[in-house]
Amino acid sequence: MSVDTQAPASAPSSVAGNAASDVVIETRGLSKIYRDFWGRKKVHALKSLDVEVKKGEIFGLLGPNGSGKSTTIKLILGLLFPSAGRAFVFGKEASEVTKNERIGYLPEESYLYKFLNAEETLDFYGRLFDMPAPVRRERSEQLIQMVGLHRARRRQLKEYSKGMTRRIGLAQALINEPDLLVLDEPTTGLDPIGSREMKDLILKLREQGKTILMCSHQLADVQDVCDRIAILHQGELKELGRVDSLLKVRDVTEVHARGLTEDAKREIAEVIKRHGGELMQIDNPTVTMEELFLESIRESDARPGRRAGS
Amino acid sequence: MRLTPDQLWSFYEWFIPQQGLLQGISLAITLAILGLLVSYLVAMVRLGPGEGFYAVAKVISDLIRFDIPGTRSSRLWAIAKLSFMEAIRRKVLVVFVIFIILCMFAGWLLDLRTDHPAQLYITFVLSSTNMLVLLLGLFISAFSLPADIKNRTIYTIVTKPVRATEIVVGRIFGFSLIGSMILAALGLFSYVFVVRGLNHTHEITTISQDGRQGKTEVAARHDHVFKLGEDGNGYTEEAKGHQHTITAVQLDNKTKYVVGPPTGELTAKVPIYGRLTFTDRSGNVGEGLNVGYMSEYRKYVAGGSLSSAKWQFERVRESDFREGNESDDDIELTIEMNIEAFRSFKGDIVTPVRGSIILRSPDESIESQRIYFLVKESVDRKLISRTISGFRNNQPATLDVFKDIVMNEKLEVIVRCEDSQQYLGMGASDLTLQAKERSFAWNFAKGYISIWLQMVIVICFGVMYSTFLSGPVAMVATLATLSLGLFGDIIDRYFKVEYSGGGPIESIIRMPTQKGVMIDLDLGNVALEKVIHNIDYAIMYGVSSLKGVFPNFSRLGTSDFIVYGVDLFDGLLLRHCAITFGFFLLTSLVGYFFVKTREMAA
Numbered sequence: 001m002s003v004d005t006q007a008p009a010s011a012p013s014s015v016a017g018n019a020a021s022d023v024v025i026e027t028r029g030l031s032k033i034y035r036d037f038w039g040r041k042k043v044h045a046l047k048s049l050d051v052e053v054k055k056g057e058i059f060g061l062l063g064p065n066g067s068g069k070s071t072t073i074k075l076i077l078g079l080l081f082p083s084a085g086r087a088f089v090f091g092k093e094a095s096e097v098t099k100n101e102r103i104g105y106l107p108e109e110s111y112l113y114k115f116l117n118a119e120e121t122l123d124f125y126g127r128l129f130d131m132p133a134p135v136r137r138e139r140s141e142q143l144i145q146m147v148g149l150h151r152a153r154r155r156q157l158k159e160y161s162k163g164m165t166r167r168i169g170l171a172q173a174l175i176n177e178p179d180l181l182v183l184d185e186p187t188t189g190l191d192p193i194g195s196r197e198m199k200d201l202i203l204k205l206r207e208q209g210k211t212i213l214m215c216s217h218q219l220a221d222v223q224d225v226c227d228r229i230a231i232l233h234q235g236e237l238k239e240l241g242r243v244d245s246l247l248k249v250r251d252v253t254e255v256h257a258r259g260l261t262e263d264a265k266r267e268i269a270e271v272i273k274r275h276g277g278e279l280m281q282i283d284n285p286t287v288t289m290e291e292l293f294l295e296s297i298r299e300s301d302a303r304p305g306r307r308a309g310s
Numbered sequence: 311m312r313l314t315p316d317q318l319w320s321f322y323e324w325f326i327p328q329q330g331l332l333q334g335i336s337l338a339i340t341l342a343i344l345g346l347l348v349s350y351l352v353a354m355v356r357l358g359p360g361e362g363f364y365a366v367a368k369v370i371s372d373l374i375r376f377d378i379p380g381t382r383s384s385r386l387w388a389i390a391k392l393s394f395m396e397a398i399r400r401k402v403l404v405v406f407v408i409f410i411i412l413c414m415f416a417g418w419l420l421d422l423r424t425d426h427p428a429q430l431y432i433t434f435v436l437s438s439t440n441m442l443v444l445l446l447g448l449f450i451s452a453f454s455l456p457a458d459i460k461n462r463t464i465y466t467i468v469t470k471p472v473r474a475t476e477i478v479v480g481r482i483f484g485f486s487l488i489g490s491m492i493l494a495a496l497g498l499f500s501y502v503f504v505v506r507g508l509n510h511t512h513e514i515t516t517i518s519q520d521g522r523q524g525k526t527e528v529a530a531r532h533d534h535v536f537k538l539g540e541d542g543n544g545y546t547e548e549a550k551g552h553q554h555t556i557t558a559v560q561l562d563n564k565t566k567y568v569v570g571p572p573t574g575e576l577t578a579k580v581p582i583y584g585r586l587t588f589t590d591r592s593g594n595v596g597e598g599l600n601v602g603y604m605s606e607y608r609k610y611v612a613g614g615s616l617s618s619a620k621w622q623f624e625r626v627r628e629s630d631f632r633e634g635n636e637s638d639d640d641i642e643l644t645i646e647m648n649i650e651a652f653r654s655f656k657g658d659i660v661t662p663v664r665g666s667i668i669l670r671s672p673d674e675s676i677e678s679q680r681i682y683f684l685v686k687e688s689v690d691r692k693l694i695s696r697t698i699s700g701f702r703n704n705q706p707a708t709l710d711v712f713k714d715i716v717m718n719e720k721l722e723v724i725v726r727c728e729d730s731q732q733y734l735g736m737g738a739s740d741l742t743l744q745a746k747e748r749s750f751a752w753n754f755a756k757g758y759i760s761i762w763l764q765m766v767i768v769i770c771f772g773v774m775y776s777t778f779l780s781g782p783v784a785m786v787a788t789l790a791t792l793s794l795g796l797f798g799d800i801i802d803r804y805f806k807v808e809y810s811g812g813g814p815i816e817s818i819i820r821m822p823t824q825k826g827v828m829i830d831l832d833l834g835n836v837a838l839e840k841v842i843h844n845i846d847y848a849i850m851y852g853v854s855s856l857k858g859v860f861p862n863f864s865r866l867g868t869s870d871f872i873v874y875g876v877d878l879f880d881g882l883l884l885r886h887c888a889i890t891f892g893f894f895l896l897t898s899l900v901g902y903f904f905v906k907t908r909e910m911a912a
Contacts, residue, residue: 034912039355077469079911097471098376105469111462113392115399127388128470172466182469 024180024211025053025076029085032071032235045071047235048085053213053228058206060226060243061215067232069215070108073184076213077105089180101129104178108185110169114158118149118168121157122175129176143171162189170198181205183214187221192293199225220290223247252280311874312607313739318583320881321888330885334892337859341896349903369906377473377902385472386480393484397450402488405446409496412438413503422531426551428575429873431507432754435500436869440761443493444863447765448788451485451772456781464910478773478901482894485769490762497758501751505576512546512554512569526554526569542567551575577875578753580630581646581742584621584723591615599733601652607737610652613663614730621723621741622672628712630745643669643694643711644744645723650735651685657732662686664728669694669711672720676702678709680726685734691744748877756883757872763890767861768792774897777904794856795863802857805850813846861893 032046046068053059061069074080076087078094087094090102112121119140126136144153147167157165166189173181186202187195195218202212202225216222222229223243231239239246260268265282272279287295300306316328324330346366353362412419416434424430455477458464467477510530517524521542526534534546534554542558542565552575559566588609590596593616598609611617631641651663662684670677678700683692700709709715723741727734771791775784794801811817811827819842825831833839866886871878 074911079465079468080909096376097380097473100469100471103469105466107462107465109462111465113396113463115395116392124388124392125466125470127384128467128472130382130384130471176470 022055023052024055024090025051025059025213026088027051027072027076027085028087030072030075030082030087031084032068032075032080033083045235046075046232049232049237051230051237051240053211055211056206056209057227058202058212058214058225060222060229061213061232062219062222062229063215063232066234068235069232070184071235072232073182073213073215077103077182101176102179104173104176104181106166106169106173106181106183106186108188110165112157112165112169112172115156117156118144118153118171121168122171125172125175131176139175139177140171143174146174147171163191163194166190166194166198170201178210180211180213183212185216185218186214187216187218192290193297195221196290196294220288253277256285311739311870311876312737313583315738317879317882319885321884322881324881324885325888330888334888338892338896341859345900345903349907365907369903372906373475373902377475377906380471380473381475381479385476386483389467389472389476389480390484390487393454393481394488396454397485397488400450402446402450402492405442405492406495406499409438409442410499413499416503416507424550426575427530428504428508428551428875431504432873433869435504436757436761436872439493439496439500439758440764440867440869443489443496443761443765444768444792446492447485447489447768448772448785448792450488451481451769452776452785452788453781454481454485455773455776456779456784459910460781462911468910474902474905475898477905478777478898481773482766482770482898485773486766489765489769493758493762493765497755501754504754508552508575509571511571514556514567514569517567521565538567548574575875576750578748578750578877579646579875580745580748580877581739582623582626582630582745583739583742584623586736586738586741587620587622589616589618589620591617593618598736601733601735608650608735608740609737610733610735611725611727613727613732613734617726619725619734619736619741621725623721623723623743624719626712626716626719626721626743628716631712631743633746639696641696641712643696645692645694646689646742646744647683647692647725648689648740649685649725650687650740652733652735654731654733657729663732663734665734666726666728667692667694668724668726669698669700669715670722670724671715671717672722673717674722676700676707676709676715678711678715682728750875753872753875753877756878757869759883760866760868760878760886763886764861764863764866766890767863767866767893770894770897771861774901774904777901778908791860792863794853795861795866797864798853798857798860798862799864801850802854805854812843813850815842815846815849861889 027049030046030049031044033041034043034045036042045066049068049072051059061072063069071080075082076089076094078096078099081095089099092099113124116124122140122143123136126139131139144150147170149164149167149171152160152164157168160168166186170186173183181202183202187198190198199221202214206212206225206227214222214226226243228242229239229246230237255268269279269282316324319328349366349369350362353365356362357365413435420427420430420434422430455464458467512526512529512534514524515527515533521538523535523537526536526546530550532550534549536544536546536554536556538544538556538558544556546554546556546569552572554572555570557568557570559568588596588598588611591612596617598619599612599617600606601610609619611619628638628641631643633641645667649665653663664682665685666680666682668677668680678698681692681694681698683690694711696711698709698711700707700715702709702714707714715721721743723743725734725736725741768788768791772784772788775787779787811820812831816831819825819833820827820831831839831842833842866889868878868882868886870876
């Protein structure tokens with residue numbers, strides 16, 4: 001957690017010194033109060049948030065509905081203005097347009113123009129980055145292939161399924177090869193295969209050195225891909241740290257072994273008892289539902305026609 | 311067609327000496343100060359005095375330092391193209407279909423018994439196109455940005471390096487582009503509709519035994535009488551605003567007469583307007599007489615006296631009067647007059663009142679003899695050959711109109727009434743020199759350019775309102791602007807001149823109580839009447855003041871030029887272009903401030 005920084009109050013950490021130059025996103029006392037037409041306070045959506053997202057990490061924002069996740073993302077993107085505090089992206093104020101040169105944003109519901117097809121969509125967003133025509137064409141082609149929409153490239157987006165819409169949404173977010181990718185509920189609406197592919201892609205982008213900020217309700221997804229997370233509740237930061245560290249239960253030991261006999265298991269139980277430990281469970285592990293589903297689909301692809309029980 | 315003096319100004323005259331530029335700048339400065347003050351007050355309420363000042367200063371600084379220099383044509387084009395495609399998706403092309411249906415049923419709408427079918431046709435196509443296109447501009451511009459904000463598609467735009475300038479200007483460009491395409495299609499269709507609709511010919515029904523005169527059959531609800539020359543060729547008399555050529559053709563040893571297509575109804579005359587002054591009965595400079603009519607447009611000169619009307623013309627160039635390949639000797643000076651006679655006694659009612667014209671050089675040393683004419687009391691043309699008799703320093707001389715009388719491109723034309731105790735009435739545009747005609751098609755196109763300019767202004771305001779209002783409210787605001795622009799002059803007149811009957815509140819009371827405008831509003835409570843009067847005054851004052859800020863569409867309309875076959879002055883069109891550009895800058899700037907300071911996700 002980086003609540004305090006050594007940098008002067010006016011300058012973000014990312015520009016304050018070499019040690020902190022790998023900070024991509026920084027919020028300082030970031031607050032947001034929604035008001036009604038008369039200026040009366042409706043909701044205190046975010047309360048003095050201080051976080052840093054470092055270069056090359058996958059940072060997850062977690063929290064129940066109304067916890068302030070989307071508000072945080074919108075403040076970072078400049079879609080909302082803070083009521084107090086400041087947000088910096090690449091050392092620039094969040095309200096500065098030039099920061100967007102290096103950002104890709106996948107909104108929660110892929111708010112795209114439904115009357116365009118995939119090619120037109122990517123061409124349009126490419127133009128917004130002032131990309132030359134040959135670069136736009138090449139990049140669009142790569143992305144269409146990458147998100148698997150080459151067969152539907154000429155269909156209007158209004159004819160797309162939700163999963164396809166998410167994929168073209170992701171493609172538009174990547175059109176400028178961004179250094180920072182902001183993903184709002186990236187796996188929502190995707191089937192398990194699509195969800196897995198999305199997570200694999202997120203990990204692959206991290207390997208390419210990109211920074212990813214995501215928020216999600218799918219806790220398993222966050223656990224799968226995020227390096228660090230922040231848990232928000234009622235607009236306040238409740239937890240911040242590395243996923244593996246936060247999830248670790250420190251007074252419980254887990255041993256995985258293969259090929260043990262019943263006698264060996266009994267002997268292990270006795271050893272635990274002899275050392276004053278408490279045996280909580282000794283059982284065969286289970287796979288996750290996602291792993292079972294994906295294995296089943298892989299099997300089906302490998303052996304078409306096979307049915308359950310055969 | 312009556313013109314106001316300001317319509318005759320050249321672009322330069324309007325821009326510099328008549329302070330068009332200065333007025334534009336002062337309006338911009340006033341609005342800028344007002345805008346900054348309001349912005350600061352809003353920011354101060356939201357953020358406090360210091361932060362509020364910083365926020366407003368930052369927006370201005372961003373505009374100058376980043377957003378204007380950072381505006382890229384590719385992004386502008388991307389947003390313009392998107393707006394274009396969005397408009398197509400909204401089926402705006404249906405406007406074209408509506409227009410075609412209107413034209414198909416034009417026969418029911420247009421009364422072809424009129425004296426000038428061409429004017430009727432042109433009025434119909436211009437006014438219907440104008441209305442359709444302005445409404446189109448209003449609808450497509452007011453709903454686009456609010457729809458983007460509502461659907462949140464704006465999220466994917468403003469999270470890209472798109473400047474607020476590009477969001478506003480790109481939309482104006484896109485909507486103007488689709489509007490231009492539709493307007494061009496409507497213009498082309500209208501031109502064909504007018505030309506084909508008016509095209510007709512006649513068969514000859516009767517011809518005299520000597521083959522020199524006759525009459526045509528009735529076609530397009532009229533017929534013509536005609537006179538032919540010795541060679542059998544000639545023209546019909548004018549009817550319904552046009553003539554036909556008649557050509558004799560020998561066929562199987564028989565003479566057949568072929569009536570050509572109508573001529574003279576689709577014109578683009580190039581009148582040269584002069585400055586009108588009057589002299590009184592003693593020949594001294596005066597104001598002209600009022601014979602008791604309410605209208606002050608025409609003033610009268612008395613017959614049998616030194617009373618005269620004098621037009622001073624500038625930019626009279628010989629080359630402007632050359633028709634086709636005319637030789638220098640054949641060039642004529644064409645004067646078009648529409649002079650009214652006022653008879654103080656009936657006299658010989660069959661004989662028209664007589665008038666005379668004198669052409670005079672500006673230094674008054676050279677002038678022509680009196681050229682007499684009979685007052686037709688309708689549009690009358692006088693062709694004056696270039697060589698005429700006159701006086702040089704009071705000595706009789708043969709004069710060349712263009713070389714001797716016209717000096718430094720200046721000429722004076724003096725009109726007198728020759729019949730004692732009768733009067734001739736004249737206004738500034740009642741006597742013009744007619745230079746050679748220009749192409750009707752180009753003049754028609756200029757009329758459409760004029761409509762296009764109005765459409766662009768409507769789009770600019772629609773986009774501007776949509777940056778801070780919801781779609782329906784933006785539409786109503788744009789409609790209010792349009793109405794104020796179309797009827798602002800009427801409101802102004804009621805406010806400044808004809809205030810009888812009161813303003814809106816008083817009218818609401820008068821209508822159900824059936825109180826006419828000429829009687830006092832007697833409610834039995836003087837204080838209440840005073841309050842109503844003051845509220846009405848405040849409303850009317852507000853509307854009248856607003857009118858000065860918003861575009862005056864009634865002044866931007868130029869359809870009268872096309873309808874009456876007068877070439878639309880290039881200076882006037884250029885002035886309207888400059889005004890449109892001014893409104894484009896103004897609305898873009900206001901739109902920019904709202905986009906820049908608006909929370910798109912709020």
